[in-house]
Amino acid sequence: MNTNRQRLYNSEGIVMRRWDVGESDRILALYTPERGKLRVISKGVRRPGSRLAGHVELLCHSAFLIARGRHLDIVTQAQTLHAFANLRQNLERIGWACYAAELVDRMTVEEAATEPAFRLFLAVLERLDRGAPPEILIRSFELHLLGYLGYRPQLFRCVSCEQEVQARPQFFSALLGGVLCPSCRGADPQAQSLSLEALKILRYLQRNSLSDAERLRLEPQRGRELEALLHPYIRIILEQEMNAPSFLGLLRRESARQKGKAP
Ligand SMILES: [Zn+2]
Incomplete structure (x- = not known):
């Protein structure tokens, strides 16, 4: 057959x-x-x-x-x-590569092809292997991966009033998925402050390739700020992703139970 x-x-x-x-x-x-x-x-x-x-x-x-x-x-x-092989000889680089792998694993689903995400993942491993500056590379990778999977953070318009974001310090709402202007900051009490410099870097990374990102020099303080902005955003997305299947499972079980009850 x-x-x-x-x-x-x-x-x-x-x-x-x-x-x-x-x-x-x-x-x-x-x-x-x-x-x-x-x-x-x-x-x-x-x-x-x-x-x-x-x-x-x-x-x-x-x-x-x-x-x-x-x-x-x-x-x-x-x-x-x-x-x-080079990557495997450096513990720090292995750490970054494993983080990239974990992020792809947790953010993607089976049987859903995302060729650009695959090419991006491969490119980040190749660059880590070649000795590219890892931290800025990973921030660029995170932003592109988010974009390919439909979670591109909004960096050009306020996520609340939709006004164009002005060139001054802003806020970033992990919950609402992007920049909140100073007048809308109350829309998310947990929004974090976002320096103008960090906003510029995020926009640059979002609009440019991994190889462009490699040319940026990241001061340690700015690096910490970028990580502190992006990680809560990624965490919220992962929590939603993880809750979605279990919620669907619950619905299915419930619907099976209801059917079982029927005469
Ligand atoms: Zn606003």
Whole structure:
């Protein structure tokens, strides 16, 4: 019946996370250009001499041949495209790369292709590997990733009155998703103050590429300000994302329960 169904497919992917299962297997969370997040199983990969092992390391960018499985699809072949060997020799850079991977993993869903997000993730790993200044690179990565996933923060108009933002210190509302002008600051009591310099950097990063971002010099104090502005915003989005499926699950269970009650 199913003989014509294509059982094998090719995909490139970056290993974002992995979990050991059973005696020698590993589940991999890959980020792929055509399928978004993909969970696959790599069988026997923890056995000595496994021919897959070197190609499915954390943060590896590899070309995979995958077989459809009943529960999880199965890695049948893998070939490293980028190992990011330099990156792996520097703990700080590994830390930034793992943060980027965690952000992609947590902000994306399975079977939702976002090719630009994949290219962005790959580009940030390549640049970290090449020794680019990591902090400004990661802020640029965060802003572009947010944009590709539909969470672009509003930096040009006040999120409350929609007036064009003037060139002076403003406020930033993580909850409302962008700049609040001084007259609207009361719209979110938790809005943080936003210096003119930080506003300029955020706008520049949002409008320019990762390589443009690398040319900016970030003072430590400004770096802390940018992180303190963006992280609460990202946290709110992640909380919404995490609540959405559980809320849907609740609805489904509830609707099943209601149906069960019916005569
Ligand atoms: Zn306003």
